[in-house]
Amino acid sequence: MKMAELGEFGFIDRIRAGVASSAETAGVVRGIGDDCAVLELPPDHLLLTTTDMLVEDIHFRREWTDFANLGRKSVSVNVSDVAAMGGTPHHLYLGLAFPGTLPLEQLDAFVAGFLDACRFYQVTLVGGDTCSSSGPIAISVTVEGSVPKGRFVPRDGARPGDAIYVSGTLGDSALALHLLQEGKPVDPFLLERHINPQARTRLGPILSAAGIPSAMIDVSDGPVSDLGHILERSGSVDALVDEEALPLSEPFRALLQSDRKLLRLALGGGEDYELLFTVPPEREHLIPEAAQKSGLALSRIGVITSGSGILTVRTANGEEYRPARKGFDHFAG
């Protein structure tokens, strides 16, 4: 069957069929099918909302991903932002613009991957919009979550003396992209980290419930850039990061041995979707329990000092340098 035969409403019905009915989902009064979704927040919680766009040839390439993983990643990058506030994601909205010539099996694979990730993160698709486009595929995902009042973790709370922590390992996704761009073979672990990253939705609420982080962000643009956001927003602080303390995966270390320059990918590369957060000294003793509960390594990579927004990296032999702060700017000349 082709999209032209199925039609817009047929496609929406197909999506709806894969979504659990409202009656089965806590907080969903009305899901897909009315002018708006109607939702109820848990009592004494704040609403957390974020939106992301993924555009073909900018955020993804058809030849480097499959549509099921593209669907999964569309969910992951979005719920990651809720985790980065210490909250729990609940509801998703999917906007989809694509050419009518796109094979229906690719669309079905995208939707299957998207709904698969919804189940994984225990979130529900409750609305969206589908339309045709003459150009590249454009995906827009909005997620709503919640956090108990007084528990959300902002970007602007880093203070001198705080330690800097990061979950999991850094640079895997950027290294995979680098190898793809160079046409080189990619280790399956690294590739998975790039095409199907997992948002740290368990860790975020564990950290906020324990009152551990003073500031938090997810690593989407790269640690240098994302830590930069924390410095900028917190004001009057610098950061000193230990190169030797950066948590690296085994496949990353293996390639690093033949090319030390790859280390820049662990500092400047994006899309790992790990959580990067600052911790006041008196709360650092709570880290091991949070690591154990979440099943993730939590690594101390540096410290916040008083200053003016400068990020310094210290190498193994004690030299210090300031890495170019350069996350991806969509329009930089």
Add this chain to the structure above:
Amino acid sequence: MKMAELGEFGFIDRIRAGVASSAETAGVVRGIGDDCAVLELPPDHLLLTTTDMLVEDIHFRREWTDFANLGRKSVSVNVSDVAAMGGTPHHLYLGLAFPGTLPLEQLDAFVAGFLDACRFYQVTLVGGDTCSSSGPIAISVTVEGSVPKGRFVPRDGARPGDAIYVSGTLGDSALALHLLQEGKPVDPFLLERHINPQARTRLGPILSAAGIPSAMIDVSDGPVSDLGHILERSGSVDALVDEEALPLSEPFRALLQSDRKLLRLALGGGEDYELLFTVPPEREHLIPEAAQKSGLALSRIGVITSGSGILTVRTANGEEYRPARKGFDHFAG
């Protein structure tokens, strides 16, 4: 200045400068600038959320609109869905994908129009995402609103005996589009209705607070299609619409005199963003007060009967026909 010089973050700062600070806006704990917006709902209210995409050459053409009105319309079509549930819109999220070559003054005009409409509807932009695209401009808008518990108006509540009402006038937007497509001159009133429609955000909550509608929808795909959604969702009901009762503007009537066939635009044409709702007989006496409070004409255009989802139109001389139910399907062959 060009987008390449301003950069993504410069552009976001530019938008942020035009938005009232969180401190000034009720319910906004954190607006633009963190991983998520952080929001508080009014007590004992449900959350209403909807998302829409507008894609260049599908939803709009650069030569038929200006960017300021495109910005306004992006807000209007979205908040209209909240009004259609009987709710009040509060917060907006803007996703924007566009080529880096787009002149900055056009972007600025879009943002100015967008923020102008935000002020008009008393809603606040609290988040978004900006990225480059090699293809057509893609705009994604998500809006969150609220409605007192027990007051939201769904699509599925129409019952036999209910009267069918619509606000304002029908077909103006479709007539303007028709004239544009034919290359004919367009009356300024009709053009305004097409390029800068006003969502009925005052009327929606007035109707729901008074408990008037049993079902409601906004006229985006055209009355035949949108009333069709109400029939379909309500189940076991038909609708009989009086052609003579359709509320038409003076400019519409003037053109109708020379071409009776234009009447199909009042039935099948979309994008008027009026509210179409059904009213149980015992609540019809409340209509005049709601009309007066909202400053809008509310016209009784037909009646719901028991049946199986069939929409019948009765002409002035008593003939009856079933209009082809055909809203815009993005992928229909």
